[in-house]
Amino acid sequence: PLYRLYSEQLATLQQEYLMALAQQKQFAGDKLEQQLVSSAKQKLLLYGQTEAQLQKLSKTQQKNPYVTIFATQGGTVAELSITQGQYVAEGSPIMRLEGYGKLWVEVDVYPNEMMQIKQGQALKVVVNGWEDQAQSMKVDFINPSLQAGTQLTQIRGSIANPNGQWQAGLQVKVMLTSQAVNGGMNLPIDAVIRDGKGQHVWIKTAKDSFEPMSVSTGKANGNSINITSGIATGDEVVVTGAYLLYSEYVLKRGKHPLG
Incomplete structure (x- = not known):
């Protein structure tokens, strides 16, 4: 059971049911009385009463104005909107x-x-x-519209949470199960900075000098990602510390590297 509610309406419905049962006994076989009993019983069932509770009511002839609400499945109380003794309006x-x-x-x-x-x-x-407990997720939903102010599309799926070991809100990495990558160049996934403005890497232009370069990416393969365009042969790409360069650029120049 989750909680109990006191309801004068429930007491009234129970009294109506007991009166219908008494009338049915007095006029045994009368179809109208049977219909009245059935109607009164249905009202109580719709109110949340169980068959066992109705049988107990019929047997004891004692009204119980408390509605006991049972959980239909296991879970955790995430939010409680009332306190004990508080009046609760319908809905x-x-x-x-x-x-x-x-x-x-x-x-x-x-x-x-x-x-x-x-x-x-x-x-x-x-x-x-x-990282040693990779899960498989089926894409259940693809948002038909882009997120406001970005070019990002949100997709959604679900994964099993064995023994409740993971909390909602944890960060995850999601990868295509197909590992085939055709053409292009593979880089460590941390070498590519991705945000609402697009994707870019940092190219070494001289000693201790680096410039951002917009790139297009393909499939991610474990800890690497395929670069399909934006990098030329001979370019030296920063593969460690790219995010540090990005943060320093924004801090010093006050704008995004891609403009």
Whole structure:
């Protein structure tokens, strides 16, 4: 049981049911009385009463104005909107239950990556800190519109949460299960800076001098990502510390590297 509510309406419905039962006994076989009993019983069932509670009411002839609400499945009370003794209006929220046996995974995807993703497709999900427990996620939903102010599309799926070991809000890495990458150049995934403005890498132009270069990417393959355009033969790409260069650029110049 989750909670009990006192309801004068329930007591009235129970009294109506007991009176219908008494009338049925007095006029045994009368179809109208049977219909009245059936109607009164249905009202109580719709009110949340169980068959066992109605049988007990019929047997004891004692009204119980308390409605006991039972949970239909296991979960955790995430929010409690009332206190004991408080009056609750019809339709008011009382509590919110959340189940953590499965967790939603929401992924922001760039336009060139969306060409490789379809609804129902299986993706590989790795929870940060649990790299040895990769999970498989099926794409259940693809948002038909881009996120405001970006070129990102959000997709959603779910993964199993064995023994509730993961909390909602954890960061994950999501990769295409297909590992085939054709053409282009593979770089460590941390070498590519990706945000709402696009994707770029840092190219060494001289000693201790680096410039951002916009790139297009293909499929991610584990810890690497395929660069399909934007890098020329002979370019020296920063593969460690790219985010540090990005942060320093924004801090000193006050603008995004890609303009």
